[in-house]
Amino acid sequence: MNKRRQKSFDLRRIFGRQLQTKLLMLVMAFLIWLFVRTDQETTVVLTLPVQVQMDFLPDHVILEEPLSQVSVTFEGRGRSLLNFALFSGGEYRLVPESPEERSHTVSTSNLVLEGDPDITVLNISPALLRLRLDERIEREVPIELRARVLPAEDFLLTGPVDWQPRRVRVSGARSFVDTLSAVSTEAVTMNKIKRDPDRRLRLESPFEGAVLSRPEVLVTAPVEKRVRKTIENVQLVVSNLPDSLEVFPMSLNLVLEAGEQQLEGIRAEDIRAELDYLRAPPGSLQVPCQLQIPLNLQPLVIEPRLFELRPALPELADSTAIDTLSFGNRIFLPGL
Numbered sequence: 001m002n003k004r005r006q007k008s009f010d011l012r013r014i015f016g017r018q019l020q021t022k023l024l025m026l027v028m029a030f031l032i033w034l035f036v037r038t039d040q041e042t043t044v045v046l047t048l049p050v051q052v053q054m055d056f057l058p059d060h061v062i063l064e065e066p067l068s069q070v071s072v073t074f075e076g077r078g079r080s081l082l083n084f085a086l087f088s089g090g091e092y093r094l095v096p097e098s099p100e101e102r103s104h105t106v107s108t109s110n111l112v113l114e115g116d117p118d119i120t121v122l123n124i125s126p127a128l129l130r131l132r133l134d135e136r137i138e139r140e141v142p143i144e145l146r147a148r149v150l151p152a153e154d155f156l157l158t159g160p161v162d163w164q165p166r167r168v169r170v171s172g173a174r175s176f177v178d179t180l181s182a183v184s185t186e187a188v189t190m191n192k193i194k195r196d197p198d199r200r201l202r203l204e205s206p207f208e209g210a211v212l213s214r215p216e217v218l219v220t221a222p223v224e225k226r227v228r229k230t231i232e233n234v235q236l237v238v239s240n241l242p243d244s245l246e247v248f249p250m251s252l253n254l255v256l257e258a259g260e261q262q263l264e265g266i267r268a269e270d271i272r273a274e275l276d277y278l279r280a281p282p283g284s285l286q287v288p289c290q291l292q293i294p295l296n297l298q299p300l301v302i303e304p305r306l307f308e309l310r311p312a313l314p315e316l317a318d319s320t321a322i323d324t325l326s327f328g329n330r331i332f333l334p335g336l
Contacts, residue, residue: 043075043122046084048111049091050129056097057133061173061209064132066094070106076119088115092124099133134173142167144182147201149221152192158259159222168203169213176207185217193223224259228300231256234268236289236307240277246312247275252289255301262295270294275307285309 047069052062070092074081090113094104106124113119145163168183185201200216231254238247252273256263272292280287286306291299 040078041075042078042081043073044081044085045071045073047071048089050094051091052094052096052131055095057099059136060099060133061136062131063134063173063175064130066104066129066131067126070129071125072111072121073123073125074119075122076117080118084113084115084117084119088113088117090114094129094131096131096133099135102130102132104129104131134175136171137174137177138169138171139177139180140167140169141180142182143203143217144184145201145217145219146185146187147219148189149193149197149219149223150189150191151223152194154226155194155223156226156259157221158224158262161219161221163201163217163219165214165217170206171211171213172207172209176210180206183212185219193221195223196220197223222259224261226257227260227263228255228257229263229266230254231266231268231271234271234273237272237274238277239274241275242277244312245277245309248308248310249304253301253303254291254293254299256293256297257300258295258297262297266294266297277309280309 049069050066052066054060054062072092074084090111092106093110093112095110096104106127106129108121108124111121111124143163143166145161147161147163149157149161151157163185170177170180170183183206184204186204188199188201190197190199197219199219201219202216203212203214205212233251234254236247236250236252238250241247254271256266271294273289274292275287275289277287279290286308288306291302293299
């Protein structure tokens, strides 16, 4: 048994050595072939990137980019071509001289090759490169806010959401800038806010290549704790009431709900409650009043909501002309 294992091990070692030898010979043969091959004249097609340079038209922008690369056929010794492809490179430089010129014939003079390689350019494809330019202009447009502020429970917004600045200058191609109505912020929802968010939002580019005078805006929003306050004994102001009628009662109580700071300074004297008889429906004996509350707050409770119109009691004669004597429940008038 041991002899069989030893024999099997020897066979694997022999075949393993032969395989290694064969691979080494194959690599040597490839290197010899590559050396002979690279010393011969040959051609190869390589792709080079296209770079647009606006040296002659600094007040214009690229509206439509040309092809990103061109195919160039090179000729030379294999060794030179291989060295250029592996360790060097180049680019095709497109330099427009007129904004009206859209088709540009390719030329070998626009090729920039690194390292001064010993190779020859046979052909460049495509033969034409198309490029659209437009005049660069600048214009100021409004900023559109795309943000929602949602206060936390028991908090509320006590005023409008604000953002600064409200306008931004946009620079870019005339065909885009002339039709631009606004620049928008990023879309954001601010949840469970308990105080002024004081947050900066990024401005979104309205079109490719647009340059904005600022990258962001500052968003603020007045957020306060929600509270309730009872305002008592607000005096009623009555106007255009006939002498034959009177109003009851002549005051009211309110319950307001708003921000803590909003309600802090509101007093009964700051609220105007007016009942105008001319606004009451004809024949009505119960009429509401009109309220003017600071900050245009809407009351949760108005007590009373309706005021009674009663016949006015007749006025008694002058007390100096009538002498009344009262005994128990009987009233005696002199001379009667």
